[in-house]
Amino acid sequence: MEYSEWLKRKDLQFIDNKLYFSSFNVQELAMEYGTPVYITNEKIVRTRFNQINDVLKSVLNDYNIHYAVKANSNLSVLTILHSEGSYFDCTSQGEIYSCLKAGITSDKIIYTGNMFTDEDFKFAIENNVIINLDSLSQLDRVNKIYESLRKEKKVISFRYNPEFGAGHHVHDITAGKEIKFGILDNQIFDAYQKAKDFGFRQFGIHIHIGSGITNVMNYQKAIDKYLSIVEEISKKVGFEFEFVDFGGGFGIPYHPNEEPFNFDLYKKLVLVPFIDLINNRDIGEPVLKIEPGRFLTAESTILVTKINTIKDNGYKTFVGVDAGFNTLIRPILYGSYHHIIPCFMSETAKTMKYDIAGPICESGDILGKDREIFELNEGDTLAILDTGAYGYTMSSCYNSRPRAAEILLSNGKSYIIREAETYEDLLQNQKVPDHLK
Numbered sequence: 331m332e333y334s335e336w337l338k339r340k341d342l343q344f345i346d347n348k349l350y351f352s353s354f355n356v357q358e359l360a361m362e363y364g365t366p367v368y369i370t371n372e373k374i375v376r377t378r379f380n381q382i383n384d385v386l387k388s389v390l391n392d393y394n395i396h397y398a399v400k401a402n403s404n405l406s407v408l409t410i411l412h413s414e415g416s417y418f419d420c421t422s423q424g425e426i427y428s429c430l431k432a433g434i435t436s437d438k439i440i441y442t443g444n445m446f447t448d449e450d451f452k453f454a455i456e457n458n459v460i461i462n463l464d465s466l467s468q469l470d471r472v473n474k475i476y477e478s479l480r481k482e483k484k485v486i487s488f489r490y491n492p493e494f495g496a497g498h499h500v501h502d503i504t505a506g507k508e509i510k511f512g513i514l515d516n517q518i519f520d521a522y523q524k525a526k527d528f529g530f531r532q533f534g535i536h537i538h539i540g541s542g543i544t545n546v547m548n549y550q551k552a553i554d555k556y557l558s559i560v561e562e563i564s565k566k567v568g569f570e571f572e573f574v575d576f577g578g579g580f581g582i583p584y585h586p587n588e589e590p591f592n593f594d595l596y597k598k599l600v601l602v603p604f605i606d607l608i609n610n611r612d613i614g615e616p617v618l619k620i621e622p623g624r625f626l627t628a629e630s631t632i633l634v635t636k637i638n639t640i641k642d643n644g645y646k647t648f649v650g651v652d653a654g655f656n657t658l659i660r661p662i663l664y665g666s667y668h669h670i671i672p673c674f675m676s677e678t679a680k681t682m683k684y685d686i687a688g689p690i691c692e693s694g695d696i697l698g699k700d701r702e703i704f705e706l707n708e709g710d711t712l713a714i715l716d717t718g719a720y721g722y723t724m725s726s727c728y729n730s731r732p733r734a735a736e737i738l739l740s741n742g743k744s745y746i747i748r749e750a751e752t753y754e755d756l757l758q759n760q761k762v763p764d765h766l767k
């Protein structure tokens with residue numbers, strides 16, 4: 331992909347040597363709101379949702395796109411996706427709570443937790459949220475809770491582990507025998523048989539093989555196995571699935587030399603075989619679900635940070651900025667690449683090689699290594715791209731640094747959608763026992 335095209339797909343461009351995001355001069359936004367700051371472009375969230383929606387709509391009548399809330403759980407982001415017709419996938423009570431607060435009704439939420447507690451089950455059942463179970467023992471527990479709450483046992487779903495996973499980092503591969511998620515072949519039939527015996531009447535099945543998948547072929551192996559197990563369960567246990575969930579994991583081009591996710595190939599390798607299964611085998615007409623997180627929000631957001639120090643130690647030059655791994659943990663946690671660009675363009679300055687370093691007291695606090703950028707100065711502003719997924723949601727207040735603000739750009743206006751934390755916020759839940767006062 332051409333570099334300018336790559337930027338354009340993220341709604342970024344240089345006008346008069348200044349970086350614009352949507353219709354906004356990024357440097358000016360940095361001055362107005364301070365740094366570090368997460369800036370989200372509403373249009374991109376909508377565009378990405380519709381991109382996936384168009385792919386599904388071209389081959390299916392009935393489907394649900396469940397946005398994986400953990401990628402970015404800001405209420406405004408949830409509301410934007412809700413207005414586009416999105417459904418939601420939650421991994422915790424807190425995420426369900428956020429969705430309900432955003433006015434999303436429980437029929438649009440699926441709860442794919444793992445290591446569920448009884449309180450998790452109670453919360454989900456009381457709020458009429460579909461539960462996607464992760465172990466056989468959880469089925470016994472959830473059944474008891476349904477009975478003690480005297481709630482009708484309607485839908486139950488299991489996460490199946492197809493023993494083949496993929497992802498951009500080992501921590502993001504979520505299927506395989508050694509992986510904590512899902513139920514393997516040896517127990518999956520028992521799971522559904524038992525659920526049926528307990529009196530559940532509607533069934534779903536789910537896989538999520540990993541995250542940040544850019545090679546669509548990686549889906550193929552898992553999907554072929556998945557579809558045959560769906561058919562086999564349906565026939566052996568004797569019911570028709572209400573839904574078959576293919577999970578998320580669609581990667582995005584973080585690096586300018588990466589290509590966008592190939593949805594044509596996804597359609598061919600995943601959607602068409604699913605449709606063939608429905609058309610040719612007697613398994614009813616399950617609704618297809620998918621759960622994109624990263625794809626919907628990553629490219630919608632830049633993290634803007636200001637250079638405070640340029641340090642040439644004689645061997646290496648460090649560009650010190652006010653965002654660190656407290657603000658964006660993906661580089662240190664997964665070795666993830668985030669493209670970093672200055673908020674202005676210099677055609678005359680010479681090219682340098684820099685490590686972009688945060689202020690956290692650990693040598694691993696490097697947001698970008700050996701980056702070739704033209705010569706920078708203290709006081710300049712940088713944009714760290716594609717930080718709308720697993721950016722703010724994974725941030726912390728480590729080193730007692732309050733979390734950044736979040737700004738939304740929408741139709742030529744900018745809005746604060748989350749205030750920056752204050753020092754008071756950092757201390758607000760602490761209590762000092764009397765004897766220490």
Ligand SMILES: *Cc1c(COP(=O)(O)O)cnc(C)c1O
Binds near residue numbers: 419442577580622
């Ligand atoms: C994290 C997660 C997703 C979303 O993954 P992305 O890579 O962000 O698309 C979907 N489903 C489940 C169950 C998840 O845990």
